[in-house]
Amino acid sequence: MAEVTKLIHEYLRHDKKFPHVWCPGCGIGIMLGALIRAIDRTGFSKDEIVMISGIGCTGRLPVYVDFNTLHTTHGRALTFATGVKLAKPSLKVIVIMGDGDAVAIGGNHFIHAARRNIDVTAIILNNSVYGMTGGQFSPTTPYGMKTTTTMYSNVEQAFKISELAITAGAAFVARGTVYHTRGLDSLFERAFMKKGFSVVEVISHCHTQYGRLNRMGTAVEMMEWQRDHAVTVEKAAQMNEEELRDKFKVGVLADRELPVFEDEYGKIRAMSKGTPAK
Amino acid sequence: MKKGIEVSIAASMAAKLARVEVIAAYPITPQTHIVEHLSELVANGELDAAYINVESEHSAMSACCGSSAAGARTFTSTSAQGLELMHEILFIASGMRLPIVMATVNRALSSPLSIWGDHSDVMAARDTGWIMLFCENGQEVVDSIIMAFKIAEDRRVLLPVMVNLDGFSLSHVIEPIEFPSQDEVDRFLPPYSPLYTLHPDKPVTMGAYAMPELYTEAKYAQEMAIVNSRSVVAQAMEEFGKSFGRSYKLVETYNTENADFVFIALGAINENIKTAIDALKEEGKEAGLISLRLFRPFPVEELLTALGNKKRAAVIERVMPGGALNSPLYNEVSSLVHAHNMNLSVQNYILGLGGRDAQPEEFMEIFRTADTKETSKKDMNFTVIGVRA
Numbered sequence: 001m002a003e004v005t006k007l008i009h010e011y012l013r014h015d016k017k018f019p020h021v022w023c024p025g026c027g028i029g030i031m032l033g034a035l036i037r038a039i040d041r042t043g044f045s046k047d048e049i050v051m052i053s054g055i056g057c058t059g060r061l062p063v064y065v066d067f068n069t070l071h072t073t074h075g076r077a078l079t080f081a082t083g084v085k086l087a088k089p090s091l092k093v094i095v096i097m098g099d100g101d102a103v104a105i106g107g108n109h110f111i112h113a114a115r116r117n118i119d120v121t122a123i124i125l126n127n128s129v130y131g132m133t134g135g136q137f138s139p140t141t142p143y144g145m146k147t148t149t150t151m152y153s154n155v156e157q158a159f160k161i162s163e164l165a166i167t168a169g170a171a172f173v174a175r176g177t178v179y180h181t182r183g184l185d186s187l188f189e190r191a192f193m194k195k196g197f198s199v200v201e202v203i204s205h206c207h208t209q210y211g212r213l214n215r216m217g218t219a220v221e222m223m224e225w226q227r228d229h230a231v232t233v234e235k236a237a238q239m240n241e242e243e244l245r246d247k248f249k250v251g252v253l254a255d256r257e258l259p260v261f262e263d264e265y266g267k268i269r270a271m272s273k274g275t276p277a278k
Numbered sequence: 279m280k281k282g283i284e285v286s287i288a289a290s291m292a293a294k295l296a297r298v299e300v301i302a303a304y305p306i307t308p309q310t311h312i313v314e315h316l317s318e319l320v321a322n323g324e325l326d327a328a329y330i331n332v333e334s335e336h337s338a339m340s341a342c343c344g345s346s347a348a349g350a351r352t353f354t355s356t357s358a359q360g361l362e363l364m365h366e367i368l369f370i371a372s373g374m375r376l377p378i379v380m381a382t383v384n385r386a387l388s389s390p391l392s393i394w395g396d397h398s399d400v401m402a403a404r405d406t407g408w409i410m411l412f413c414e415n416g417q418e419v420v421d422s423i424i425m426a427f428k429i430a431e432d433r434r435v436l437l438p439v440m441v442n443l444d445g446f447s448l449s450h451v452i453e454p455i456e457f458p459s460q461d462e463v464d465r466f467l468p469p470y471s472p473l474y475t476l477h478p479d480k481p482v483t484m485g486a487y488a489m490p491e492l493y494t495e496a497k498y499a500q501e502m503a504i505v506n507s508r509s510v511v512a513q514a515m516e517e518f519g520k521s522f523g524r525s526y527k528l529v530e531t532y533n534t535e536n537a538d539f540v541f542i543a544l545g546a547i548n549e550n551i552k553t554a555i556d557a558l559k560e561e562g563k564e565a566g567l568i569s570l571r572l573f574r575p576f577p578v579e580e581l582l583t584a585l586g587n588k589k590r591a592a593v594i595e596r597v598m599p600g601g602a603l604n605s606p607l608y609n610e611v612s613s614l615v616h617a618h619n620m621n622l623s624v625q626n627y628i629l630g631l632g633g634r635d636a637q638p639e640e641f642m643e644i645f646r647t648a649d650t651k652e653t654s655k656k657d658m659n660f661t662v663i664g665v666r667a
Binding site: 055071072073074075104105130132133134137139149150151 | 304311314317318333363
């Protein structure tokens, strides 16, 4: 307990009014805890970290933490982050988004940040729905599920955020759940230490909107669903397609060395300065 | 018979009564209830329309342009950042002469982030070529949405129409509202019959590249359309009055006949101003209100008539000028006063930003102080009410 209290006093804003805005049972608070523990372990100072968010339930997170923070517009957090990183490459830039923020309104920025492989960490809490605005379907709402805007059933296919990030060119991609809390700590830590665009997709639940409409039970039952449907990358390697049908992989899905944008750009700048003017 | 109903829900009921065929929208507070209820109506089979839930407001307005160009009666709704994200496409809708109707639930713009009401969103979009109506109460919202389609689709107009209602202070309140029957609305608003539409048998091009020798003429034709739409809006309001028994005017007045002093304002705030005017009357003082229901095109003649030979006016706005000499409505009133050599002293007051209440007492105070203010010696003419140093 003492350790927890120390972290709270160190990283949460003392002047902020608690309790936070999230519903009782929400996974965002669990993710916030994991974030703070991971940052503490990496040894970054609070002033070295910039936490940037857009809009939505998850977008509220930086409001509560004592780092440099930017609360921006819906979907654009990664573009603000790109500006911060290029202006001050020494800063550790962490972007916090929800699924609507990251892959709907900000989807284009997400794939291009990955393609560019800029040294920014994107943390995406995926709860399959727009929670704050009333439970509308998002690009990660699975086919066939109910939301307030798909009252019969969702007819669109869902994005797989991690797979999208891998294909788009991110150097590091991992997926965890808020059920596997301690696992999240280490995924975050590895993502922060990775040079290049790192993505951690956090599978969470919205029992208030999505869970209620789809009769998935309480927050605890939805977390048990995460437990029962997550398989580690190692275990998945030994399973066949049929066994993996209704499962999702957790753990590090990609970890590769790729040219990092600001390094490459720095080289060009150095070269251009060294070239005599015509 | 009147029904007690949330104004947002009433707005969606009005869109249903107008038999909209396509709705494309993205959730944003405080607009969400409108499109959410429409999606329910579509899902329940009560409204035969295509509901497109897109990935951003930019896509919402783009999809609306597509469906309107294909000849469908199209509706959407947004607020604040959503309207600004649509900004690029707002010009496309008006330039292509697409009669889309949008309910804009007015909200403050970020940053700092605020979900509460003011007019910074609509004022940033005021010159996009859309016809703009402002509503004071829920009944006006319902009636305006029905009228908006009539105006937009009129072949003398063919322009998009924005119906503005204040976020929360109007959108989220429950008011007694009278709904016309479907038959009555059908008689008032016949099915949309587009002049030009995208069709494989009779192909047309919309929004094509215009070289310098054509662009000016295209924009001039569009400008004439919006300027001339003023009489069509007035006509639609008159016809609405005959059909439904509730008459509206481009510019409404309240107690102006007895007063030398008038407030000029837009939106739901006007009901508080009327309360202030009533209270002043009890003190034996006379103030009037000029309420602009139509903001674009600017109702020049009607405003001049309403102003008559008033001595003093206070223009009340819920938006910061952003570096301009004064706030937008003031600037227009001021240029009118100048162009017509009117002997009218006009003051500019800014209040109600980001959801801050504007109480009748504040308007009473404005009335009391407006008289004594020195204006010419100040660099900035506007006064922000209630700002803490």
